[in-house]
Amino acid sequence: MKKIGLLTSGGDAPGMNCAIRSVVRTALGYGFEVIGIKRGFKGLYENDVMEMNARSVSGIINLGGTILRTIRFPEFKEKDIQQQCYENLKKNSIDALVVIGGDGSSRGAFSFHSNFQVPVCVIPASIDNDVYGTDFTIGFDTAVNTAVEAIDRIRDTATSHERIFVVEVMGRHHGFLAIEVAIAAGAEIVVIPERPLTIEKIVEILEIDKIRGKISSLIVLAEGAGRAHELARRINEEIGGAEARYSVLGYIQRGGVPTYQTRVLATMFGNEAVKGLRDGLTCFMVGISGTELCRVHLKDVVSGTKTISEEKLKIIEAMGI
Numbered sequence: 001m002k003k004i005g006l007l008t009s010g011g012d013a014p015g016m017n018c019a020i021r022s023v024v025r026t027a028l029g030y031g032f033e034v035i036g037i038k039r040g041f042k043g044l045y046e047n048d049v050m051e052m053n054a055r056s057v058s059g060i061i062n063l064g065g066t067i068l069r070t071i072r073f074p075e076f077k078e079k080d081i082q083q084q085c086y087e088n089l090k091k092n093s094i095d096a097l098v099v100i101g102g103d104g105s106s107r108g109a110f111s112f113h114s115n116f117q118v119p120v121c122v123i124p125a126s127i128d129n130d131v132y133g134t135d136f137t138i139g140f141d142t143a144v145n146t147a148v149e150a151i152d153r154i155r156d157t158a159t160s161h162e163r164i165f166v167v168e169v170m171g172r173h174h175g176f177l178a179i180e181v182a183i184a185a186g187a188e189i190v191v192i193p194e195r196p197l198t199i200e201k202i203v204e205i206l207e208i209d210k211i212r213g214k215i216s217s218l219i220v221l222a223e224g225a226g227r228a229h230e231l232a233r234r235i236n237e238e239i240g241g242a243e244a245r246y247s248v249l250g251y252i253q254r255g256g257v258p259t260y261q262t263r264v265l266a267t268m269f270g271n272e273a274v275k276g277l278r279d280g281l282t283c284f285m286v287g288i289s290g291t292e293l294c295r296v297h298l299k300d301v302v303s304g305t306k307t308i309s310e311e312k313l314k315i316i317e318a319m320g321i
Helices: 014-031 040-046 079-091 104-118 142-162 177-183 199-211 229-240 260-278 298-303 309-321
Strands: 003-008 033-037 049-052 095-103 120-123 164-169 190-192 217-223 244-248 283-289 292-297
Touching: 003 014, 003 040, 014 033, 014 260, 033 142, 040 079, 049 244, 079 095, 079 104, 079 177, 095 104, 095 260, 104 283, 104 298, 120 260, 120 298, 142 164, 142 217, 142 260, 164 177, 164 190, 164 229, 177 190, 177 309, 190 199, 190 229, 190 283, 190 309, 199 229, 229 244, 229 260, 260 283, 260 292, 283 298, 292 298
Parallel strands: 003 033, 003 095, 095 120, 120 283, 164 217, 164 244, 190 217
Antiparallel strands: 033 049, 283 292
8 A cells, every 4th residue: 555545524523634634644654645635525526636745734733624625425325426436546546545524424435445445444523423333533522512612601691581591402313412512511401313302291391490499491402303493482382481592503513623632532543544554454444442442344334323322311310400
């Protein structure tokens, strides 16, 4: 192996630049060349590439987003699109591909390897932390901290005005982000796609809270489990004088300066990705299990499903009294 292709794919996540920096500098240290591919798999299809060196990644460790840019490219699942991507890899003499992205990117990388036997490594980066095979993904810690900081400010208003606040966070299919945010922000209720709550149950909890003497309540809602404005409206209809308000955090959760934990994890993942390719692995994801780095076959990653922690849901319930 002499030359590595590197791209970022899917939704951006804080820490992607840290991973880019780590891959480039580790690869150069081993004597490999690195070709940056702009705008993910679409850039590979269009042959939008550039050579990268140590100076290409100077001063990016603290930057959110990705200097390689990213775009969703669902057409990549088509065989003729992948064929052109493969031809472009050969044209640039790229021997292996490192993909920084989430669950969809992992599926794309696995499909590409299965069809053309190109060595691939995925570095998991997603604010949703929903990639199977790793305890944490790049960007998750930063997104949690960003959401908690925003909710801390919202809670000041909720308490001052004795209101119920519904805060909508990201998470279309999974509630990993919502659960961590709910615990760290001290929310009374969390609503996630895996455990949807009826309006009747939510009202029951809020009325019990009022009997207990609570003057305000916080509900964290994952976007895949409902919409904040609709839930706030229903609460106001069901509870007289509730004054429920809502806030949608939206894309602020994706951006911003990566936390130290995100930076360290991304740097470790990037280094491990290059080492895995150097060791001859051809279809894997780097991850972390406990405190140890791990290498997981992409077939297991794309066929597995990460499950939520029932224990953490119980903790949220216990803290809500």
